[in-house]
Amino acid sequence: MSTRAATVLDRFPLHLAATDPGKRFGAVVTGLVADLDVLTQQVQTVRASRRVSEAPTIRDLLALANLHRLGGEALVPLDNRALKLRTTAAAVPPNLDVLAGLLGVPATKLAELSAVDLATALAVASQYQTRVALGRTAVLGSIGAHRIGNTTPAALLLATAAYLGLEVKIVRHVAGGWWHLAQAVEQLRLVPPPPAPPVDGAPPPPPPPDLAALPDVLALEENPVRRADIEPTPKSHGQRTRILRGGLEDVDVTIRVLGLGNRTVRPMIVHLGTGRGLVYEGDVPDGVELAFSSSGRVTLDETDVTGSSWTFTGGLFADDGNALPGEDFVYTADDGSVPTGTASAGSPGPAARFAVATPVAEAFDESPPLPHGAASVGPLQLPRGESRWTALVRVARSGGAVGQASVPRTVAGRFDGSVFAAATTAEVQPSMLLGFAWEEREPFAVRVLLPQRFAAADDETGTLLRQPLTRLLDRHRAAGVDVRIEYADPRWSLGEGVVRAGADDALGVVLAGTQLWPDGTEQPEP
Structure with missing residues (x-):
């Protein structure tokens, strides 16, 4: 009965x-x-x-996920991880470094297991019910990300962790607002084998190794930094350059001057809107690059020439036929106020001040005391929006033509230290190639950094993890925002390495550049 x-x-x-x-x-x-x-x-x-937390099969789970327009692609990252785990476990012997990346367990802990115990633990981790449990994590995590607020950094981090099979414990927003960090734990837990039974008269067997996964850190950077540049183009003496850039803020800019013939003599680059300029007291040979870097260092074909360079700040004036209303500097009234405008200017510009040179105050003299010992001479800033620049060289004139007004001359031409001005506009030749390079925060873009260990389940093109994750995050991002997936690399590299503030500096851990490269590994060129 x-x-x-x-x-x-x-x-x-x-x-x-x-x-x-x-x-x-x-x-x-x-x-x-x-x-x-x-x-x-x-x-x-x-x-x-009908309950996500109790769905016994993948089919039931996907049927519930479809109610939220989540199809089978939501499980693709987890399926690819599981496939990589099965193929790695089937190898003889299995690659412990790859297993450590897939499971989050240190390879040294996996090495403490016998071949039989390791195979048993991997078989349990590859069971169908384990796949179903991880699928629940992905579906519930995606739905939870939508509930806390779409397009927010926390939602993107929660969704990314869910699709990877991680559980987020806390989301921290780094001061400054650009970086957001999520501390997460692995849901694919490796079950240690049971301890061996004691044998009479024998010492007790050692306890099984701790196979708990190490905590992971996911990072999200809003408006990531990108490199932008304007390729060097020919510029004649006094020619103005108009630059229009977007971005979020003003940036320090590297100014590139390439020598052209024998005409690039004592180049001077001036930002007209701020009245600031950079000067190199020397010649730039044909094809050689002079760089006023954003760090304030000046190099000529990789040779440091900072000591032969200087900068100035002061009022700049345009001729009547080339005026910029509202931008050209104007003389102040007796009381120090800016006049309301003139017929030629149309609207008042900034108040003019006498030019002041640094780090050598006598730089405008005919024989300035150079080289100096300062470590930097700048830099200049490239503002957001529209800005105007001009490039100058030392031009010498021998006098004025008959019937014309005399040409003013403050200093005489110098042998091998100046170039002659053209008699007519048609004879003007370019004096240099002028370009700009800078780093700026990219608008309407987000960069998500995954722990480096997940690269073990991906290929070089990212078709197994990065590309599926990017498609899945489309439903969590704001329209028009570009979401990129990258792997964080803790290895230090020149120009990208960071110095951590302390042992608890999570930003330094997740980004890059806090660990030395292992011996014998191929390192990238700077």
């Missing part, structure tokens, strides 16, 4: 003795409740299949 039949019979009065063996009453009830047992089991199965 089944348990359900006994339960039904116990509801009858005791004097009927319905549960006594051999009574036909009990046999009838047993036959009636047989179908009820099947129906109850079926109802329970249907009820479980």
Whole structure:
């Protein structure tokens, strides 16, 4: 007699003795409740299949995910991880470094397991029910990311962690607003083998190794830094250059001057809007690059010439035929105020001040005391929006033509230290090639950094993890925002390495450049 039949019979009065063996009453009830047992089991199965946390199969899980327009692609990153885990476990011997990346367990801990125990633990991690449990993490995590707020950094980090099979413990927003860090733990847990039974008279067996995964850190950078440049183009003496750039803020700019013939003599680059300029007291040979770097260092074909360079700040004036209303500097009134404008200017510009040179105050003299010992001479800033620049060289004139106004001359031309001005505009030749290079924060872009260990489950082009994740995050990003997936690399490299502020500096851990490269590995060129 089944348990359900006994339960039904116990509801009858005791004097009927319905549960006594051999009574036909009990046999009838047993036959009636047989179908009820099947129906109850079926109802329970249907009820479980309608709950994400209890769905017994991948098919049931995907049916629920489709209610939120989540298809089978939501499980692609996890499926690719599982496939890589099975193929790595099948190898003889398995690659412990790859397994460590897939599981988050240090390779030294995996090496403490015997071949049999390791195979047993990997077999448990590859079971179907494990895949279903990880699938629940992905679906519930994606839905939870939508609930806390789409397009937010926290939602993007939660969704990324869910699709990878991680559980986020806390999201921290780094001061400054650009960086957001999520501390997460691996959901694919490796079960250690049971301890061996003790043997009489033998020392107790060692405890099994701790196979807990190390905590992971996911990072998100809003408006990541990118490199931008304007290729050097020919510029004649006094020619103006108009630069229009977007971005979020003003940036320090590296100015590139390439020598052209023998005409790049004492180049001077001036930002007209701020009245600031950079000067190199020397010649730039043909094809050689002079760089006023954004760090304030000046190099000529990789040779440091900072000591022969200087910068100035002061008022700049344009000729009547080349005026910039509202931008050209103007003389102040006797009381120091800026006049309301003139017919030539149209609107008042910034107040003019006498030019001041640094780090050598006598730099405007005919024989300035150079070289100096300062470590930097700048830099200049490239503002957001529209800015105007001009490039100058030392031009010498021998006098004015008959019938024309005399040409003013403050200093005489210098042998091998100046170039002659052209007699007519048609004879003007380019004096240099002028270009700009800078780093700026890219608008409408987000960069998500994954722990380096996940690269073990991906290929070089990112078709197994990075590309599927990028497509999945489309539903969590704002329209028009570009989301990029990259792997954080802790190895130090020239120009990208960082110095950590302390042992708890999570930003220094997740970004890059805090660990030395292993011996014998190929290192990138700077």
